[in-house]
Amino acid sequence: MSAIYADNNATTPVAPEVVEAMVPFFRDQFFNPSSMYEPARRVAAALAQARESIAASFGPIDPKEILFTSCATESNNSAIQGVARAVPKRKHIITTAVEHPAVLEVCREMGRHGCRVTYLGVDKDGSLDMGEFVRSLQKDTLLVSVMHANNETGVVFPVEELSRIAKETDPSIVFHTDATQSVGKLPIDLAGAFKHVDLLSFSGHKLNAPKGVGALFIRRGTPIRPFMIGGHQECGRRAGTENVPYIAGFAAAVELAAESRDSEEPRLRALRDRLEKGIEAKVPHVQVNGRGAVRLPNTLNVSCHYVEGEGMLYQLSDAGICASSGSACTSGSLEPSHVLTAMKIPFTAVHGSVRFSLGRYNTDEDVDRILEVFPKVVANLRRLSPYWDQEKDRPRADAPAVK
Amino acid sequence: MAWEYSEKTKKIFMDAVHGKPGTHLGEVENPDGMGEHGSIACGDSLRFTFRVKRDPEDPTKDVITEAKYLTFGCTSAIAASEALCVLIEKGGYTPIQALKIRNQDIVDFLEGLPEQKIHCSVMGAEALEAAVFDWAHKRGVDLPKLGIDAHEGGETEGRLVCKCFNVTEPYLRRKIQELKLHTIADITNAIKAGGACMTCHHAPGGLQDILNDMWGAPKAAAQEAPASVTAAANAPSPYQFSKRVEKVIEEYVQPMLKRDGGGLEVVDIKDKLIYCRLQGACKGCAGARQTLKGMVERVLREKVDESIRVIEL
Numbered sequence: 061m062s063a064i065y066a067d068n069n070a071t072t073p074v075a076p077e078v079v080e081a082m083v084p085f086f087r088d089q090f091f092n093p094s095s096m097y098e099p100a101r102r103v104a105a106a107l108a109q110a111r112e113s114i115a116a117s118f119g120p121i122d123p124k125e126i127l128f129t130s131c132a133t134e135s136n137n138s139a140i141q142g143v144a145r146a147v148p149k150r151k152h153i154i155t156t157a158v159e160h161p162a163v164l165e166v167c168r169e170m171g172r173h174g175c176r177v178t179y180l181g182v183d184k185d186g187s188l189d190m191g192e193f194v195r196s197l198q199k200d201t202l203l204v205s206v207m208h209a210n211n212e213t214g215v216v217f218p219v220e221e222l223s224r225i226a227k228e229t230d231p232s233i234v235f236h237t238d239a240t241q242s243v244g245k246l247p248i249d250l251a252g253a254f255k256h257v258d259l260l261s262f263s264g265h266k267l268n269a270p271k272g273v274g275a276l277f278i279r280r281g282t283p284i285r286p287f288m289i290g291g292h293q294e295c296g297r298r299a300g301t302e303n304v305p306y307i308a309g310f311a312a313a314v315e316l317a318a319e320s321r322d323s324e325e326p327r328l329r330a331l332r333d334r335l336e337k338g339i340e341a342k343v344p345h346v347q348v349n350g351r352g353a354v355r356l357p358n359t360l361n362v363s364c365h366y367v368e369g370e371g372m373l374y375q376l377s378d379a380g381i382c383a384s385s386g387s388a389c390t391s392g393s394l395e396p397s398h399v400l401t402a403m404k405i406p407f408t409a410v411h412g413s414v415r416f417s418l419g420r421y422n423t424d425e426d427v428d429r430i431l432e433v434f435p436k437v438v439a440n441l442r443r444l445s446p447y448w449d450q451e452k453d454r455p456r457a458d459a460p461a462v463k
Numbered sequence: 464m465a466w467e468y469s470e471k472t473k474k475i476f477m478d479a480v481h482g483k484p485g486t487h488l489g490e491v492e493n494p495d496g497m498g499e500h501g502s503i504a505c506g507d508s509l510r511f512t513f514r515v516k517r518d519p520e521d522p523t524k525d526v527i528t529e530a531k532y533l534t535f536g537c538t539s540a541i542a543a544s545e546a547l548c549v550l551i552e553k554g555g556y557t558p559i560q561a562l563k564i565r566n567q568d569i570v571d572f573l574e575g576l577p578e579q580k581i582h583c584s585v586m587g588a589e590a591l592e593a594a595v596f597d598w599a600h601k602r603g604v605d606l607p608k609l610g611i612d613a614h615e616g617g618e619t620e621g622r623l624v625c626k627c628f629n630v631t632e633p634y635l636r637r638k639i640q641e642l643k644l645h646t647i648a649d650i651t652n653a654i655k656a657g658g659a660c661m662t663c664h665h666a667p668g669g670l671q672d673i674l675n676d677m678w679g680a681p682k683a684a685a686q687e688a689p690a691s692v693t694a695a696a697n698a699p700s701p702y703q704f705s706k707r708v709e710k711v712i713e714e715y716v717q718p719m720l721k722r723d724g725g726g727l728e729v730v731d732i733k734d735k736l737i738y739c740r741l742q743g744a745c746k747g748c749a750g751a752r753q754t755l756k757g758m759v760e761r762v763l764r765e766k767v768d769e770s771i772r773v774i775e776l
Contacts, residue, residue: 190776191730194738221776228774229736368507370537374473375480387506387537395627395659396506407504440480444488444541446510446533447503460503 063380064426068266068419069211069241069359070384074309075268075420081312082270085305093302094293107302110311114275117318118260119249127276127294128307132240133162135261135276136205138287138298139236140166143203143259144175146283147234150202156180156188156217157402159207163238164398167205175202185352186215186403193222194229201226203234208260209242212386212399212415213350214359216242223256234258234282240266244317245325245356250277258282264306268420269313273306320420328418329357331427335416336360338431343438345455347409349400358418361386363400363409366448366455367441372414375437381430386413408447408460468538469574475542487548489531495601496527496558498593500586505628505655507536507583509544511590513551515558515598522602523609527551527561532590539573539580546572547587558595559604562611564588566642566653581652585642624669627659632673639677647671704768705732711766716759727759730776735768740776 065073091100093107108123115123129135140153140163155167157179171177178196180188188206204226209216223235236259239248244267248254259282263274278284278297291299317324336348339362349361364372369387376383386397395401396410405413416430442448447459468476479486494512501508510533518524530551532544546569551561566584570576576584599606606612621631635656644650647670651658656670663669712727720726724744731738740746741755760773 190740191738194731194733194774194776197733225738225774225776228772229733366503366535368536368540371476371480371541374476374538378477411503411506440482443482444479444533445535446499446508447535 065382066416067382069417071265072268078309078312082305082309110307113311114314119251121250129274131274132261132263135274136162139259142284143234145285150200152176152198152201154178154204158399186350187353205236208239209356213361214356215350215353220253227256264310267317269310273310335427342435360416364412364438365408367412379433384415387411467577471574472542475545476538479545487531496594496598498590500589507540509534509590540583543583543587558598582655625656625663628655630656735770738774
């Protein structure tokens, strides 16, 4: 029995087409694209081709607006720190309480260096309050950084609306979005509905390219100072010899995702919905986190009351199923997921969350197998939970109530 | 975070969740001793129960014959609970002898635990201690008279230092002494205190102050940067301006929208920017934006201020 990989929001397997596209640049086309001789110019042309191809997937934008980085974390750091350094007069940043740490921690760091940071909260479904967003806009607001889709719950924020409102309020406000989870899964037209977005981060390894390559869209005219200095590459905006093989693979992966999005989106949604309904039917006392909001088609975040996430993951792993959890014990700290905490998920459930995130290579059989294994995993842990009534198979009368 | 558990820990966990014969999950009925530690809000908790073979003459000679647990927690919390029961049953201890089992014995039995999981073994030792105190109470054994510090209530009474995990100062001091904890990281790994919001680390009377008091101040205490400031919402626009805007909307705009079964909600006013949301039949209407931009903005500019701009939510 082969392993079932259901953790595609963490990373994805590299597509064979992507590997194909990379191989020539490890072999005879190894040249530095900045060199002058003919073979190197062919590598430079391949780099330009990759940039054009990625740009084309975001609507009619200038390929020069795409900057290659090493990962989405670098893109986020470059965006936030670069804007703060370019516009030192403005001191206010707006972000949300549920961002990925690559945004949240950078904003906190800005907060230690003279910026004021507003962290927008979310409701129980994980959605933002537009009124709260409007009230948080200030005269010296420098940057709004709001993620497109949440990595833990898949909840999608209305970045189109938020960026429009920010720009209509004050065109000098810079709008950044971390779109790491949504690129390749949702349509993003940077010349259309997303035309008010100035900066957009994403990475390759969430869409079947390898780890170690990312990009930052920088709309022309955006005030931003470079993060990596010491070379003319990327028009002086990001020094360092370009990672040509990975960029070629990245472009192939973006093309692959764009070509198949119309068929993959409904296919993943159907798989996810069947998994969701199946778990709800087979496991008592579960809740689907973020269900009341618009969500990514591939993500299911489910909490099982009165059990702890790590024990579930361990048993799933033992049965060959890879998933992840927002439980404190898996986070490396002692706190449960900041996303679920911000959603005020009841404390009886916040430690018992499991995230299944599906991808290109998941099948109907995978969902069947998860549905066969998962209910047993939960039952095993409830059998030894001090909060579970074994005879009646429900929470004990004296267990802390679900609020 | 990857699992860095010993093979023994993994096996004990899997045997426990599959309820293999010889494992100890469950609860002893009418136990002679019952102890609990942790809470669901903190992420793990353990209910530990045992039965003794009562000595007809001298309760201090009671021998523990059966031990069971119910645990809410991670892989290592469950394995540590199982380890505790095995250690106790194997030893043929009296409850007072069982008190000698320390968290390190549990760690050794499990062939080691990752640093961040040490608190799972402490939880086992704590629940055992609570169960022995419960036994002593039921059997009328006076532990202090036998030279055993029963520190009853020490856990829940006293000044609360770590609010996230409900840890009091007396409990902290006892554990710092017993487990020889020298740094904030040691404290967090062993008893979780200070592991969440971290505000108690360097607060007056916080973890560092208590450590300094007990072990002496370190030569150069690391300075942590202050937490970032959460900004308050912008000050509202002048009162009179807002009132005039509201009045015009009430008198001129709402009646027009009402004819179509709709309405308008003003969400905020900042200087000359009016943020509104259409309601009722107007909400989601294709011409809605046109309505806002065109009609509402025109009326407000005419009646209140030339430079007003309307922003639709």
